[in-house]
Amino acid sequence: MCVLLSGGFVEVVQLLVAHGADVHGEDNRHVSCIMIAFRKAHVKVIKVLVRHVTQFPPDQDCLRYIATLADKVWFSVTSLR
Numbered sequence: 001m002c003v004l005l006s007g008g009f010v011e012v013v014q015l016l017v018a019h020g021a022d023v024h025g026e027d028n029r030h031v032s033c034i035m036i037a038f039r040k041a042h043v044k045v046i047k048v049l050v051r052h053v054t055q056f057p058p059d060q061d062c063l064r065y066i067a068t069l070a071d072k073v074w075f076s077v078t079s080l081r
Contacts, residue, residue, distance in 0.1 A: 008037075008040060008042035008044070008045055009045075010042070010044040010045050010048060013045050013048055013049075014048055017048060017049075017052055023049055023052045023053050024053060024054070024055055032053075032055075032057060033049060033053075034046065034049045034050070034053055034056070034057065035057050035061065035065070037049060038057075038062070038065035038066075038068075038069070039065060039068075041068065041069050043069065
């Protein structure tokens with residue numbers, strides 16, 4: 001599932017979660033699925049995972065990646081002008 005998270009394939013992630021995929025899985029570097037989605041700024045995938053995970057990363061990590069998301073979204077919006 002980690003590979004799909006990196007690509008942001010939200011429909012496939014939803015299908016896997018619906019069929020019991022491990023949302024607490026980690027990649028070979030021990031990075032959790034939700035942190036991969038945060039790092040790649042895949043907001044739709046994050047929304048899917050948040051509804052299913054029971055173990056969240058530390059607040060400090062989440063806040064850092066939320067700030068990164070905000071920067072990426074702001075850059076995307078301003079680059080359209």
